[in-house]
Amino acid sequence: MIELLKVPSLLTVQDSGRRGYRKLGVPVSGFMDDYSARIANHLVGNPGDAPLLEFLLAGPTIRFNASCVFAVAGDVEVKLNGVPVEPWTSHWAKRGDILEVETLRGRLYGYIAFAGGIKCESLLSSCSTYPKAGLGRPLKAGDKLNLGYAVLTGKDGRYLPPELRPDYSSKEKTVRVVLGPNLDHFTEEGIETFLSESYTVTPESDRMGYRLDGKAIEHSERGADIVTEPLLPGTVQVPASGKPIVMMRDAQTTGGYAKIAVVATADLSIVAQSRPGERLGFRAVSVDEARELLIRREKTLMAIKDFLDGKMHAYRIKAGGEELIAFTKVEKE
Amino acid sequence: MQPTIKPAGDSALVISFGEFIDEEVTTKIHAIADAVEKAKFEWLVEVVPAYSTVYIFYDPLKASFSEVKAAIESRLQVSPESFKGRLVEVPVVYGGEYGPDIGFVAEHNGLTVDDVIEIHSKPTYRVFFLGFLPGFAYLGGMDERISAPRLEKPRLKVPAGSVGIAGKQTGIYPLESPGGWRLIGRTPLRLFDPEREPPTLLRPGDMVRFVPIDESEFREFYEREWGEKND
Numbered sequence: 367m368i369e370l371l372k373v374p375s376l377l378t379v380q381d382s383g384r385r386g387y388r389k390l391g392v393p394v395s396g397f398m399d400d401y402s403a404r405i406a407n408h409l410v411g412n413p414g415d416a417p418l419l420e421f422l423l424a425g426p427t428i429r430f431n432a433s434c435v436f437a438v439a440g441d442v443e444v445k446l447n448g449v450p451v452e453p454w455t456s457h458w459a460k461r462g463d464i465l466e467v468e469t470l471r472g473r474l475y476g477y478i479a480f481a482g483g484i485k486c487e488s489l490l491s492s493c494s495t496y497p498k499a500g501l502g503r504p505l506k507a508g509d510k511l512n513l514g515y516a517v518l519t520g521k522d523g524r525y526l527p528p529e530l531r532p533d534y535s536s537k538e539k540t541v542r543v544v545l546g547p548n549l550d551h552f553t554e555e556g557i558e559t560f561l562s563e564s565y566t567v568t569p570e571s572d573r574m575g576y577r578l579d580g581k582a583i584e585h586s587e588r589g590a591d592i593v594t595e596p597l598l599p600g601t602v603q604v605p606a607s608g609k610p611i612v613m614m615r616d617a618q619t620t621g622g623y624a625k626i627a628v629v630a631t632a633d634l635s636i637v638a639q640s641r642p643g644e645r646l647g648f649r650a651v652s653v654d655e656a657r658e659l660l661i662r663r664e665k666t667l668m669a670i671k672d673f674l675d676g677k678m679h680a681y682r683i684k685a686g687g688e689e690l691i692a693f694t695k696v697e698k699e
Numbered sequence: 700m701q702p703t704i705k706p707a708g709d710s711a712l713v714i715s716f717g718e719f720i721d722e723e724v725t726t727k728i729h730a731i732a733d734a735v736e737k738a739k740f741e742w743l744v745e746v747v748p749a750y751s752t753v754y755i756f757y758d759p760l761k762a763s764f765s766e767v768k769a770a771i772e773s774r775l776q777v778s779p780e781s782f783k784g785r786l787v788e789v790p791v792v793y794g795g796e797y798g799p800d801i802g803f804v805a806e807h808n809g810l811t812v813d814d815v816i817e818i819h820s821k822p823t824y825r826v827f828f829l830g831f832l833p834g835f836a837y838l839g840g841m842d843e844r845i846s847a848p849r850l851e852k853p854r855l856k857v858p859a860g861s862v863g864i865a866g867k868q869t870g871i872y873p874l875e876s877p878g879g880w881r882l883i884g885r886t887p888l889r890l891f892d893p894e895r896e897p898p899t900l901l902r903p904g905d906m907v908r909f910v911p912i913d914e915s916e917f918r919e920f921y922e923r924e925w926g927e928k929n930d
Contacts, residue, residue, distance in 0.1 A: 388756070389732075389747045390899040391829040391873075391891075489893045499833040499874060501893050547705045547713045593718045594830065594837070596747040596754040598711055620749055620830025628708025631759065653764040656709035660759055 368434075368480070370509045371464070372427035377505045378495035379486050382415035387490050388619045394599060395494035395501070396615050398475045398573060398638040401532050401667065402439045406479035408671045409437035409456045411521040416483035416514075417493040419505075421476050425467025426505075428478075433460040434513055435521045440476030441535075443468040454526040456481075472535040473639040482516030496616060524674045529682060529691055534639040538564065541636055542651045542659065543602065543627035548592055551624035552604070556584035560602075560626055564647040565610060567640045573616040575603075576637060578646065582608025583626065590624055597621045600629035600637075602648075612637050630656035632663045669693040700724070702775065704768050709759045710744075712767055714775070716751045722839055724751050725827050726779040729904040733782040734774045742767060748903050749828045750837070784826065784904035789871070791820070791862050791909045792917040793884040800881035804847045804864055815883065816911055818842045819869065826905040834873030834891030834899040838907060841869045853879035860886045862909070873899070884909075887920035 370377070380403065383396025397403035397420060404414035412418075419426070425442060437456040438444050444453050445466040451457050459465060470476050486493040486502070495502035505511075549557065565578035583604050590606040597603070601613040603623040612629060613621075614637070629637055630651060640646060651659070672678040678693045700716060707713045714731065716724050725748075732748040735755060742762035747754045757767050793816045794801045805812045824838040831837075846867045854877060857863075861872045863880025872878055873890035886909075890900045901907065912920070 386745050387833075387898065388745055389829060389903055390833065390897060391831065391835050392833040392898065490896075490898055498876075499891060499893060544706055544708050547707045547715070593720060593750050594828075595713070595749050595752045596830070598708065598754070598756070600708055618831055619747065620828065625707070628706075628711075631709050653706040653709055657759045657763055660709060664760060 367431040368511050368513065369429045369431060370426050370505055370507055370511070371429055373505055373507050374424040374426065376422040377426050378420050379417050379484055379493050379502060379505070379511075380420045380495060381417040381493045383494050383615065384490050384492040384496075388596070391619050392490060392499065393496060393616050393619055395492070395496045395573075397477075398615055399473075399477075399532075399635040401635045401663070402475070402639075403477045403479075404667060405454075405526065405532070405670060406437055406439035406477040407483075408674050409439070409454070409524050409526065410435050410479045410481040411456075411516075411524075411675075412479060412481065412483050414667075414671070416479070417486055418477055418479040418484060421467070421478070423474060424469045425476055425478065427467075428465040430459040430461060430463045430465070431510075432513070433458065434516065435459075435481040436465065437479050437524070438467055438476065439479070440473060441471045442476055452525070454531055456522045456524040458522045474641050475638060480513050481521055482514035485512040485514045526670070526674065527680070530670055530673070530680060532635065534636060538645050538647065539636050539640060540647045540649050541633045542630040542656065543648050544630060544653050544656050545627045545650050546625070548624040549626065551585055551588045551590065551592065552626055553584045553586050556586070556608075557626065559583050560610065561648055561650055564645040567642050567644050567646065569642040571642060573614055575614050575617060576612045576640070578610045578612065580609070583610060584608065585624065588624075591622055592624050594620050594622045597625065598628065600631065600634050601625050602627045602629065614638065630659055632656070632659040700727075704771065706764050707754060709764070711754050711756045712764060712771070714753045714755065714771065718751060720750045720827075720839070722825060723779070725825065725839065726782075727777075728753050729784070730777045730779050730782040731775060732903065734777045735771065738770075738774060740767075740770055747828075749830070782904060784902070784906055786823070786906045786908065787901060788908050788910050789886050789888060790912040790916065790920060791884040791886050792912055792914055793819075795914070797885035797917070798862065798883040800847075800850075800863075801883040804845055804881055804883055807847050808845055810844070815845050818845050819883065820909040820911050822908075824869070824907040826901050826903055826907060828903050829899065829901065832873055832876060832891075834901065836870060836901045836907070838869055841867060843867055847881045849879040850881065853877050857882065858885065860888065860890065862886060885917070887917050887924050889924050
């Protein structure tokens with residue numbers, strides 16, 4: 367069991383989200399940055415979708431009431447009993463140890479995974495928190511969480527080198543999108559504005575959606591409102607103000623604003639990790655290109671999992687003047 | 700009536716009949732949604748119908764947009780009669796503290812409160828789809844004689860189960876939330892319960908009839924449904 371001593375910001379339990387309930391109006395929820403969250407799980411030997419802690423900017427202080435292996439994903443100062451330990455690395459904590467996670471650098475959401483996962487009440491086949499509908503609640507100081515059963519073997523000391531960590535530090539990010547499906551609600555000029563300007567993430571952004579500021583996107587004579595349609599995380603809606611809103615994991619399941627584009631699944635983590643004040647640019651790709659990006663990202667993530675499991679070597683190589691990471695299988699003697 | 704099929708990002712596609720609200724199209728949409736769900740494609744994640752569109756969510760690691768599109772096209776020629784929703788009776792106590800705006804709705808339309816109750820509880824409403832909040836049903840078929848504008852200033856807290864009117868629409872709040880609809884009554888039924896499977900009372904395609912009840916019936920029902928007294 368772990369006990370939360372200090373909770374300085376939004377702290378929730380999340381997993382890969384709810385599937386199958388959208389037609390009943392229940393949002394998917396789940397990890398805002400699924401890539402970092404799944405790496406956090408792999409660092410402690412969990413399946414990628416195991417429930418873990420997601421924090422916004424500043425991490426919690428936690429007391430361990432039983433020994434366990436944990437890992438923190440995020441560029442952040444981590445202390446165990448006051449002694450700095452590495453993030454992106456799995457560590458043993460023993461009964462009575464205190465874990466302090468400070469404030470993230472260069473990103474918005476961080477993850478703390480525990481071997482065996484957090485044991486929580488699964489509601490509608492997920493542990494993801496969605497307080498509006500009574501599906502869990504944000505955690506507060508004094509809360510105690512049980513951990514799932516994990517075999518006590520050496521899963522500590524797994525280390526992810528900086529080259530393999532997702533990097534969100536750039537202040538000007540480009541996000542790839544598939545245009546549509548309500549393109550006829552925008553003028554050609556409006557679409558051009560969306561693809562050529564960059565947009566600033568505003569403080570009115572949360573797990574439901576990120577409101578962006580920048581040059582207004584022009585609607586066609588069909589206007590900003592549509593007959594209510596389903597929507598999904600990554601959808602870029604443009605209300606009458608012309609300022610886009612990117613819907614995120616807690617997005618409601620239907621909406622009435624015209625959608626100019628949907629963010630490629632592979633790039634949704636980039637949006638999630640963008641802080642207020644940072645800028646996002648959008649680049650159109652085809653639906654097949656977006657799928658290709660996702661397939662490549664999944665392959666890299668699987669290679670990282672195998673690397674952490676000791677089944678792969680990772681190499682820094684130079685190809686065509688570009689620094690790349692290559693993986694090869696570990697040959698068994 | 701041939702729908703268009705377009706991508707909505709790399710993990711969903713939208714089948715669209717256009718932009719309008721029409722009961723016949725909605726019936727067709729429910730039949731398509733049902734046929735796609737029943738086909739149990741291995742890439743299928745879920746199907747979400749709305750007024751004149753159906754969104755098909757798929758796993759892009761298992762199939763491409765064109766593969767999904769090809770598979771879906773063969774399911775579009777379903778008969779609208781192939782899907783039948785259930786009939787759900789929703790008991791409602793009208794007026795009083797449960798429906799504080801019923802007097803306004805009556806006056807606004809030059810009717811008596813009893814007229815409003817009779818007109819509201821007479822038709823069978825179609826659940827077009829659910830959205831906005833978990834368990835919130837978009838109902839079709841309200842008699843325009845009882846339509847009423849939204850509140851100028853939304854209430855901060857509308858109790859779960861409140862039945863309201865907004866313009867030509869009627870609906871039930873599934874959860875306690877802020878809201879600007881004119882409240883005419885309240886049902887003791889639980890529209891959303893995360894511990895139930897399925898978690899919502901209403902599902903897309905269902906038919907709904909409001910049945911007037913009195914306060915003592917409400918209290919009895921409420922206790923059974925929520926496991927607590929309503930004081």
